[in-house]
Amino acid sequence: MSSPPDTGSRSSGDDSMHASVLLRSGPGEPLHHRRVTRPVPGPDDVLIQVYAASLDxxxxxxxxGTHGMAVTEPQTPGRDMAGVVAAVGTNVHGFRPGDEVIALGSRTHAEYALAPYWHTLRKPPEWSYAEAAALPTAGRTAYDAIVNITRVQPGERVLVVAASGAVGSFALQLSSHLGAEVYATAGQDWKRRTACALGARAALDHYRADLADQIRAATGGAEMDVIVDPIGGELWERLLTVLAPGGRIVTCGVTAGARGSLHLGRLMTRGWHIHGIGRPGRTQIAEHLRGCLDLMVAADQRPIVDRTFPLAEATAAHDYLEESDFFGRVVLTNMAEEPSTR
Ligand SMILES: NC(=O)c1ccc[n+]([C@@H]2O[C@H](COP(=O)([O-])OP(=O)(O)OC[C@H]3O[C@@H](n4cnc5c(N)ncnc54)[C@H](OP(=O)(O)O)[C@@H]3O)[C@@H](O)[C@H]2O)c1
Structure with a gap:
């Protein structure tokens, strides 16, 4: 993390780098720590020496290979990163080699990666690279859900589902900062305690069939003005039972499944507003990234990093993510290290 920035010059003549490579999709497929060709920035690109990259x-x-995302060709995963600008394309303005940045790019589980300059931001100096790398995908999604789509207001009751997840942890932090009365759900005791320490008034167990009763017991019978749901599946229908008349629910993920059923009569009489997070374009994503970063800084909050792994141990990091025994983001660091022999 403390290594000096690479200026982008290739004096050694070596244009290769370490990267994590998935050869094909399949349960338990390992990530290979390989040397691959270092990317070259196009006109709009910022080439970043990656110091930290989060797993999504x-x-x-x-x-x-689930959720319609199987690959059959080798690829380097990752979209979120933080590091130091190594080189910039001819159209890039506002960044130069040596700048500390956060970016939403591609193939970021590597020593170097590219991001378009419009999705690159200055890293707050007080944030670690790991914290900064936790922000882009989850932070911009939570910001869009809380600020643009449901427009959470001070004093409103907000239910953040799966608050231990990356999107959930940002949604909890942002809605608390906006003055909402926040409730959380999580699947384990320690996660529920952490959610309360982060500002949730109460945290409930979303795996129990009596979730609605738990919520009513916590609120004295009141229902939710806003529900942020990254999980979907069978839980979605149960969430609607505690959505207040005129309430807003936003689906921003379908981790547990893409099917949920809806009683149209209740939709009609309760006047709910049902939203999807959608597929924002590049300008909107840039606004959401900037908005989330500014709000986190204004709130004096930082992205939550559960644990870091060296890039060379990416398989262990992916296994850890799959076990879901974490709170916040899992982040890869030490990009230039050789694979561990342990
Ligand atoms: N549309 C977009 O632009 C966008 C952007 C970002 C994320 N997403 C989606 O939003 C969802 C959440 O993302 P995230 O990054 O917050 O996820 P994450 O950090 O991996 O969080 C997952 C958490 O959800 C809970 N969970 C509940 N049911 C689960 C299940 N069936 N399988 C696994 N975990 C389950 C687990 O916590 P408990 O132990 O508490 O149950 C787990 O720790 C994902 O589906 C992601 O693809 C969409």
Whole structure:
């Protein structure tokens, strides 16, 4: 993490780098620590020497080949990263070699990766690289859900489902900062305690069939104005039973399944607003990244990093993510290290 920035010059003549490589999708497929060709920035690209890159649930889907994301060709995973600018393309303005940045790019589980300059931000100096790398995908999604889509207001009751997840942890932090009365769900005691320590008024168990009763007991019978749901599946229908008349629910993930059923009569009489997170374009994503970063800094909050793994141990990091025994983000660091012989 303390190594000096690479200026982008190739004086050694070596244009290779370490990267994590998935050869094909399949349950338990290992990630290989390989030397691959270092990317070269196009006109709009920032080439970043990666000091930290987070793992996303999508990396898990690709590794396993679920959610329609199977790959048959080798690929380097990762979209989120933080590091130091090594070189910039001819159209890039606002960044130069040596700048400390956060970015939403591609193939970030590597020593070097590219991001378009419009999805690159300055890293707050007080944040670690690991914290910064936790922000892009989950932070911008939670920001869009809380600020743009459901427009959470001070004093509103907000239920953050799976608050231990990356999206959930940002949603909890952002809605608390906005003055909402936040409730959380999580599948384990220690996660529920952590959610309360982060500002949730109460945290309930989403694996229990009586979730609605737990929520009503916690609120004195009141229902939720806003529900942020990254899980979907069978849980979605149960969440609606505690959505207040005129309440808003936003689906921003379908980890547990893409099917849920809806009683149209209740939709009609309760006047709910049902939203999907959608597929924002590049300008909107840039706004969400900036908005999330600014709000986190204003709130004096930092992204939550559960654990870091060296890049060379990416398989262990993916296994850890799949076990779901974490809170916040799992992050890869030490990009240039050789594989551990342990
Ligand atoms: N549309 C978009 O642009 C967008 C952007 C970001 C994320 N997403 C999606 O949003 C979802 C959440 O992302 P994330 O990064 O927050 O996920 P994550 O960090 O991997 O969080 C997953 C957590 O969800 C809980 N969970 C509940 N049911 C689960 C199940 N069937 N399988 C695995 N975990 C389950 C687990 O906590 P408990 O132990 O508490 O149950 C787990 O720790 C993912 O589906 C992701 O693909 C979408």
């Amino acid at each position: 649930r999508v990396d898990n889907y690709i590794r396993r």
